[in-house]
Amino acid sequence: MTSDEFRKHGHYLIEWMARYMENIESYPVKSSVQPGDIFKQIPGDPPEKPESFESLMHDFEEIIMPGITHWQHPDFFAYFPANTSPPSILAEMIIATLGTQCMIWETSPAAAELEEKMMIWLRGLIGLPDCFEGVIQDTASTATLAAIVTAREKVSDFLINDEGATSAGILRVYCSEQTHSSVEKAVRITGLGKRNLVKIPVRDDFSIDTAKLKEAVEADKRNGFMPCCAIATLGTTGTMAVDSIRAVGEICAENNIWFHVDAAMAGTALILPEFRWMIDGKEFIDSFVFNPHKWMFTNFDCTAFFIREPALLIRTFEILPEYLKTRTRGKVNDYRDWGVPLGRRFRALKLWSVIRSYGAEGLREKVRYHINIASCLSKMIYQESDFEILAPVMLNVICFRYKPAETDEKHLNNLNEELNHLLNDSGKIYLTHTMINGKYTLRMVTGQTNVTMDHVEKAWVLIKNTARNLKL
């Protein structure tokens, strides 16, 4: 592709992108293709001869777009959002154009230093103490893995990195039953073993039962196990429950346990002063992760990982082959030593663009609005006697179900599952489910960048009408 062709296609593409954003609501939210539909339309062999960009775009529209689920549709209420925004997209274009590989300071000093500063900005925005240092990771799963490996090395006095996983006794990791699966994945990968992940029951509000955590830690110590790491969650995946940082932190401090906080989704709400209570007890935290790529309008991927003692993280991950030795080593942050991958994208530029474009006030306004519309929706659901709210609405997740008259639980589960599929297949809205105490629960998240009260009201009418037309 020549420079002139690039320019021409680039202008066309910007136009395409702007139109997509303007017309997003004309697409069905959830793709309705069947398994294999897309695969069978792509030729079995790559082309031998060059093809034009026009033919690529033609096939993109015809073949790919029907198989896209539109995460940026304001009627996307499923999972947790993976938001983007125009300033983020523009920065992503620069990142791709520069194509820098930001593994060490010398491979792009500006990337390393902007990252360092962006982590300081974010730290201030969410109210973490100044002693924390941050690094951008690809996902919360990777950051949590980095935290648990570091905890493992700290507890084993850096023995396991050298001698292998069995060399330091049996290490135990604690989290609640509602904790994200990335914790279990990390415990498996680190060689600590799934059976040494102790899942603590939750209270009625789905937050970790800290009395039970304390008992579990004490029992483990009596039985010769070595407590290693505990994970508290701000905003669990199922119901957005908030664990008590102070209560878990105190148990960690008493027992020399690494304290990792997974705030992947709800961390963004810490930019609001009225939600800072969620990190009461922050002085106990060793590491903390949240995802600007979920609810802070920065397109995937961009995870912020904070650590109180980066020296422990670096000592855990550092590995120094000859070809990576530099004269600046020790004077600068070489982020390759701060996690699993060597190669790193220039993600800080997206954050810089998003934060400057919205301003802290603009970010706060949007996040606060999302929380407000969740609260309004929960009130509307509460008013209908044939619907039931199944978990406290803390932030912007509403867990509810349709519950007409007296029906048995099994029938209610089937009914709500059918309702969920009908709603999603309509293409008008998209929501996902969770199970709460055996109850099939609809789960609606009001966190898409452009969602408004209007979208939520229309969605609620659709949900009510669809439910009341079900055959009982």
Ligand SMILES: *Cc1c(COP(=O)(O)O)cnc(C)c1O
């Ligand atoms: C989304 C989520 C994760 C996983 O995030 P990734 O960045 O996709 O790895 C982990 N924990 C919680 C609480 C989450 O909401």
